[in-house]
Amino acid sequence: MVYGILQQSDMCDYYAITLNPGLSQRRPVRQNKFLFLDDDKVRRSLISFSNEEQSFVTFYLPQIHCSSCLWLLENLHRIQPAVISSKVNFPTKEVEVFFDHRSFSLRQLAELLTSVGYEPYISLRQSGAQKPGADKSKLYKLGIAGFCFANIMLMSFPEYLGIDVQEQYLSSVFRYLNLGLSLPVFFYSASEFYKSAWKGIKHGFLNIDAPIVLAVLVTFVRSLYEVFSGTGGGYFDSMSGIVFFMLAGRVLQDKTYDQLNFERDYTSYFPIAVTRISNDTEKTVMLPDIHLDDTLLIHNEELIPADGIITRGQALIDYSFVTGESAPVAKEVGEIVYAGGKQVGGNIEILVIKEVAQSYLTRLWNRGEEPAKKAEEERSFVHLLSRYxxxxxxxxxxxxxxxxxxxxxxxxxxxxxxxxxxxxxxxxxxxxxxxxxxxxxxxxxxxxxxxxxxxxxxxxxIDHLVFDKTGTLTRAHGGTVEYDGRELTPELKIQVASLAAQSNHPMSKAVVKWANAGRPLTVRGFKETAGQGVEGVIEGRNIVLGSRKLVGLENAVKDAFTSAVVYLAVEGEVWGRFVIKNAYRPEVPELFGRLQKKYAITILSGDNEGERQYLSSLLKPGSQLLFNQGPEDKLRVIQRLQQRGIRVMMIGDGLNDAGALQQADVGIAVTEDSNCFTPASDAIMEVGQLGALxxxxxxxxxxxxxxxxxxxxxxxxxxxxxxxxxxxxxxxxxxxxxxxxxxxxxxxxxxxxxxxxxxxxxxxxxxxxxxxxx
Incomplete structure (x- = not known):
């Protein structure tokens, strides 16, 4: 039957992988067994992502047990062309499938998996449901090996101590009994090591189980020779003991791993929060505290943490984190947006229709990292030594x-x-x-x-540390703001605050806090230029908040400000400027004092040089302090350091630093109270821990x-x-x-x-x- 599946789909190259493809698992699917998957409500509860062409779903398949399973499941597209791609997570026994829902339904996908022997375990409460119990085959093998080993030892005592000449015929009886007891150990209990060694040989190297398998094989063959030739009792006790103690060690090792809980728990892996709207008030909450029917405010460049329906604003969603497609997708009020997308327009509000996709976002962050990780392991001296x-x-x-x-x-x-x-x-x-x-x-x-x-x-x-200033060394809240320019009417003040509220940048947040204008107005045509500022249309007025260049003052005489400045332009006319005095984090001076004993430090800032005197007092002579640095400038600074053979760590807030974080040998995105997680980073740090760096x-x-x-x-x-x-x-x-x-x-x-x-x-x-x- 397996051959029938493979031959029909032109997949007979499977037989080049293994000579032992396993037992047949194919069985007919009971009619209408998965009929419930045609229900739209049920389908939405299982689908992690869907657009006009394709859907993404994760199924738990408890039948997965070997590399052959992995090979077959990752070639589903050759059996069914509507399957775009499938990827197996072997340790968790899950398969992630992208499929074309226009010609192939979720129900048909479940039936396809069942027909080839991998019936999905489906729970309509998957976020909280318990999966079937863990695989206990290793424990069964250990139990059988222990039983056989103990009895072989018992019946080997006459051999050890010598047997009376008058009862010499019992010697052969005990030897053949030992042989019979050794067979389950050799063929079943030791299979754990055979599989591992064979997988290594198939991939062209001898792994750590190869010498164990050789010892078991040689011991068993030598014992067979002695028993059948009548020259001795063999070494069945040693062979069974080898298998028993090796299995006992591995079971205990697995238990120790489980107790230490190395698995990444999403609720502790992403210290990100989001703004929840309740009774017309905004409150920052951590993701585990988000519930169904909550209304969330998603700012520009924020990651959507849960599936929801847009209730306000126009969305432009970048799903590259999910699908790899970089073109943003426009969504209107009433449409569904999925967890893992990133809003790249103005503020939107969504009504949560599905719990926070915890494991889903974790998998997205780790997607595509395995090849790189494997390459690093190949360079590790430990792995190279073990190979030889x-x-x-x-x-x-x-x-x-x-x-x-x-x-x-x-x-x-x-x-x-x-x-x-x-x-x-x-x-x-x-x-x-x-x-x-x-x-x-x-x-x-x-x-x-x-x-x-x-x-x-x-x-x-790491040899060199590079810090972004704004939002990393300074607080997002706590600085003072002074307005200098034409008087702002109450109406214009609300409009300016509404535009600033679209951005997560610390300077924009400072302007919003200064305005204290209440619920923001709708912003149309919103655009944020990284490192420059924001612009948009509010109630028919074109408003710009940002740098001198963005408001058209690039060629004017520069001011000698001692603080960061945000300019305001209304309908193309410069209206005034906000002078923002930064509030530095209190732990920064001591932290720099300790770090500079071992590391060189560079500070990059997109602001003017008003803070040079204070920052210079924190750094040793020869340290770099660069101002007016845009995102591309920060990236080039990292590249120049790396060209000199220096290993660089970049610490930034992830807003304007994504390129630099990705270029650095290690990129750490710090986060305070906003959902500014960036996939470009190697790590995420809660900013309160900066002093412990x-x-x-x-x-x-x-x-x-x-x-x-x-x-x-x-x-x-x-x-x-x-x-x-x-x-x-x-x-x-x-x-x-x-x-x-x-x-x-x-x-x-x-x-x-x-x-x-x-x-x-x-x-x-x-x-x-x-x-x-x-």
Whole structure:
């Protein structure tokens, strides 16, 4: 039946991937089983995104279990042309599908998946529903291996202790019973290692399970020879012990991972908020506090956090974060907009019709990062060493075999098997993965949320820090505003505030706060020029707020202001200017003092040079301080530093800095009380944690040291283990106990040391603060 599916769809190249395609899962779909998916309300509750041509849905498929499943599901487009693309998330057993809903319905997609053996698990309360229980096959394999191992040991006692000559016939009985008990262990329990080793071989390299599989195979074959030839009882006890202890180690390791909860929880990964309107008042709320039927105010350049219906304003939605298409889509009042889109026009209001798409936005942020992440791992010395480690193990095992065959062939078997089992880079690989995972969790507690673990290593290698000034070093609220120019009528004052309210820029927020004009008016033809300002039409008046260039004063004599300035033009005539005196964050002076002990610092500002004197007092001689910098200028500054071989971290508010954040080796977008999350960044930081940046960087450096310590311990363990193994002083079963024990010890070392480093840095900060206050 599998062949029938593949042959009809011209997919027989599947057989080039594996010689064991698995059991047939194909079954007919019960008529009308998925009829409920034709209901529009049900369909909307499951669809994450939809436009005129295509829809996006995520299905949970509990039947996914191997690389063959992944291959088939990611080639659905070859079975059904209406499927545009499908991507499998193997660890979560989910498939994400883009399909053409004009010719292929959601119901037909579910029926297609079911017909090829992957019936979707569909809950109409997917945001809160529990998925079916976790895969317990590894526990079943462990239980069977333990049962067989214990009984083989029991029936091997006569072999160990010697059997009476009068009862010699029992020797053969016990040997064949042991053989029978070893079969479930060899064919079922050990399959965990066979699959892993085979996948590695298919991709052209020997992974860490290859020597384990070889040890099991050689032990089993040698035991069969001894039993059938009558020359001995074999090593079924050792073989079963190897499998049992290795499985026990992996189950315990998995449990430890689960307890530490390395999975990214969206509610802690995006410290972003949104404006909720209730009783004509605006209030900033965190995303987990958004509920159905809430009315949200979405500003220009803000990410839409939940599906909703537009109730006010004209939307121009950039769905490039979702579909990759960069052309904005116009939406009118009454139309649906989807989570993950970004408004690139004026303010709009939406009525929430679906809970915040938590896991959906998380997946979007991580989409497209796997190839880059894999490339980084390929360059990592740990992964490169592990690739050659298996070949080294085989070479040592062969050398040990050659030595003992010449000197004492009775020790050959134990020496070779022990070497194959005890010398394994499992602990070596875990030292890197486990430490990074724990540091991700610790940084999350500091409200710094990284895209992936590679960013930790990148942060540890940084040489130069580049700060955006406005909104990063200064507060979005708290500065003072003075108006200088022609008198503003109450009507014009409301219009100016309405235009400024469309933007998330700190200067625009300052003008809105100064005006204190209440509910904003409708703005038409809104446009925001990055680094320049905003313009739009309010009640028939064309109003511009922004730089000298934007209002047409570029060639006029510049003013010598000591603060940031926003100019106002009405109907093409310059009306006046807002002088904004920045309020710097109180932690900035001390932070710069600590950072400059190790890092060079550059400050970039789109404002004039009015703050030069104050900022210069914070920096060491030779530091860069650049003003009147537009988005392109900031990007070029980063590029010039990188051309000199300097590794740069950019810290900005994500509004006008997206290009610079993306260009930098590490880009951190800080956020205060607005939904200004930017996909271009490598990390998001709650701005209140800016004062802890030096401790965070030291924790990343400490992470690298912890990895090296665990790496050295792992290498020493392997050297000591191999030393005893090649001398035939280490039995295969003891080696099987030591190997998972070493992996668990590495987990404890990395977890303990990384937590100690975090506590030490936190205590050190407390002591410094106390001394400063005294």
């Amino acid at each position: 480690f298996t070949w080294m193990v085989f070479a040592i095992a062969l050398a040990a075999a050659g030595y003992w065959l010449v000197h004492d062939s009775s020790h050959t078997w134990n020496a070779v098997t022990a070497v194959l089992i005890v010398a394994c880079p499992c602990a070596l690989l875990l030292s890197n993965t486990f430490t990074n995972g724990n540091i991700l969790r610790l940084l999350g507690r500091q409200q710094l949320y990284l895209r992936n673990a590679q960013v930790i290593e990148d942060m540890a290698a 030096d401790r965070i960087l030291r924790l990343c450096i400490a992470n690298r040291r912890v990895v090296m310590i665990a790496f050295v311990v792992s290498i020493l363990y392997n050297i000591v283990g191999i030393w005893f193994a090649v001398q035939a002083r280490l039995s295969p079963m003891i080696a099987a106990i030591l190997m998972p024990a070493s992996s668990l010890s590495i987990l404890l070392i990395t977890y303990g040391l990384s937590n100690v480093a975090a506590v030490y840095l936190r205590l050190k900060k407390t002591v410094q603060t106390t001394v400063h206050k005294n």
